[in-house]
Amino acid sequence: MFRKKKEKVELVEKKSQGLWRKCEKCEQIIYNQEWEQRYRVCPNCNYHFRLTAMERIQLLIDPMTFEEQDREIYPVDALSFKYLDTTYKEKLKEAQEKTGQNDGIIIGKGNIYEYPIEIGVMDFEFLGGSMGSVVGEKIKKAVFYAIKYKIPLVLVATSGGARMQEGMLSLMQMAKTSAAVAKLEQYKLPFIMILTNPTTGGVSASFAMLGDIIMAEPGALVGFAGPRVIEQTIKQKLPAGFQSSEFQLEHGFVDMIVERKNLKQTLFNILDYLYDW
Ligand SMILES: [Zn+2]
Numbered sequence: 001m002f003r004k005k006k007e008k009v010e011l012v013e014k015k016s017q018g019l020w021r022k023c024e025k026c027e028q029i030i031y032n033q034e035w036e037q038r039y040r041v042c043p044n045c046n047y048h049f050r051l052t053a054m055e056r057i058q059l060l061i062d063p064m065t066f067e068e069q070d071r072e073i074y075p076v077d078a079l080s081f082k083y084l085d086t087t088y089k090e091k092l093k094e095a096q097e098k099t100g101q102n103d104g105i106i107i108g109k110g111n112i113y114e115y116p117i118e119i120g121v122m123d124f125e126f127l128g129g130s131m132g133s134v135v136g137e138k139i140k141k142a143v144f145y146a147i148k149y150k151i152p153l154v155l156v157a158t159s160g161g162a163r164m165q166e167g168m169l170s171l172m173q174m175a176k177t178s179a180a181v182a183k184l185e186q187y188k189l190p191f192i193m194i195l196t197n198p199t200t201g202g203v204s205a206s207f208a209m210l211g212d213i214i215m216a217e218p219g220a221l222v223g224f225a226g227p228r229v230i231e232q233t234i235k236q237k238l239p240a241g242f243q244s245s246e247f248q249l250e251h252g253f254v255d256m257i258v259e260r261k262n263l264k265q266t267l268f269n270i271l272d273y274l275y276d277w
Contacts, residue, residue, distance in 0.1 A: 003272065005113050005265055011039065011055050023047055025219075039260045048197060048217045048260055052099065053106040053123035056156055060264050061110035061119065068108040070141050075103050075134045081165040088165040095126045103134035104159075107142040109149065112264060115271040118146040121156040122203075131203050132163035136173025139207060140180040147183065152190040152271065157208040161201015174206035181207050190274055192267065195222050195245060195254065209253065213270060215263070216245035216254045223248075 020029050025047035035042065039059060040049040051059065057066055081088035096102060104126035109118055120142040122129045139155065146153040163170040184191045193211025195204075197220035205224055208214075216222055223243035231238055241247050248254040258266045 003268075005268055007264075009039070009059055011036065011051075011058055024049065041260055046218055046259075048219060050124055050158070050197065052125055053101070053121040053156075056121045057106065057108075057110070057119070059260070060112060060154075060156075060267065062113065066108050066110035068106060069145060070107060070138055071102065073102060073134050073137060075132055075166075077165075078169055079165070079167050081167075091127065091165070099123055099125045101126055103132065103138075104129055105135045105138050107138045107145070109145065109151070112154075112271060113268045115268065115275060116149065116151045117154050117267075117271070118142050118149065118151050119154045119156070122158050124158045124160075124198075127163065128160035129158045129203075130160055130163035130170070131173050131177075131206075132166040132170045133173065135163075136170075136176050139173075139177045143180040143183055146189055147187050150187070150189065152192060152274065153181070153184060154192045154194065154267065155207065155211070156194045156196060157199045157203050158196045159199055159201065159203035159208075161203060171202065174202045177207040178210060181210050190270075192270065194258075194263065195220055197221055200224065200226060214253070214255050215258045215266065216248065216256075217260055217263075218245060218257050220245040222254065 019032055021032055021035065023030055023042040023044060025042060026045035028044040030042055030044060040051060041047065075092055077088045101123060105120055105122045107120040109116065120139055142153060162174065181191055191212050193208055193214045195208060195214065195216040197217060199208050199220065199222050201224065204222060221243055222245050227238050227242055245254055245257050249257055
C-alpha cells in the first residue's frame with residue numbers, strides 16, 4: 001500500500017567511545033556499533049536512548065534540506081531567578097555552552113522524502129527540555145511558517161514541563177502554544193505530534209496532546225505529573241507500566257507507537273496519504 005523508502009542515516013555526532021556500553025535500562029552490556037546502527041536503541045530491551053534535537057533532525061529530515069528558522073531568539077531572565085548557589089542566567093549559559101543552542105527547541109523547514117514540512121524539535125539536554133518563553137514563541141512561529149508555506153507541522157516533544165525559573169511567563173506558553181496549533185485547523189493543515197521519552201508536565205498538558213495524529217516512541221514516559229508525585233499524593237500504588245506510551249495507547253491518548261527506525265517511513269506514509277487526498 002505504501003511506497004517503501006530505504007535509507008541508512010548515520011548520526012553525525014557519534015556517542016560511541018570504545019566497543020561496548022552498558023544499557024541505562026536493562027544494564028546489559030551492548031555492542032556500540034549495533035547500538036549506533038539501531039539509532040541508539042538497546043538491542044536487548046529496546047530502550048530508546050535520548051537524542052539531541054539536531055540528531056532527531058538528521059534522523060527525520062532529508063540530508064541538505066533543513067533550513068533552520070529564528071535561531072537568534074534568546075531567553076531572558078525576567079525574574080532575576082536565583083538558586084541557593086547559582087542563578088538562572090548562569091544555568092542558561094551552561095546549557096547554551098553544552099548544547100550549542102540558545103534555548104530548548106530548534107525549528108525549521110525541511111523535507112521528508114521530498115515532502116516539505118515545518119518541524120520543531122525539543123532538546124532534553126537544554127534544562128530538561130523545559131518550556132519557557134523562547135520554546136513557546138518558536139512553536140508559535142513554527143505554526144505561522146506552516147501556514148505561510150501551506151505545509152504540515154511536525155513537532156517532536158521531550159520535556160520535563162514548564163520552566164519554573166520563568167514563572168508565569170513560562171506557564172502562559174501552555175495557553176499560547178495551544179492557541180497557536182489550533183490555528184492550523186482553520187487552514188486545514190495537518191499537525192503531527194511525536195512524543196519521546198519523557199513528555200511530561202506543561203508540555204503534555206498543552207500542545208503535545210493536541211496533534212491530529214499523536215505518535216510515541218516505545219516505552220516513553222508520557223503523562224502530566226511523574227508516577228512518584230502521584231503515588232505520594234494519592235497514597236496508592238499505581239498499576240504497572242502506568243504512563244508509558246503503551247499505556248497511553250491503550251487508553252486513547254496516543255494513536256500509534258512507532259519504533260525509532262520506522263519514524264521517518266511512518267511520517268512519509270502519512271504525508272503521502274494526506275498529499276494524495
Ligand atoms: Zn537495554
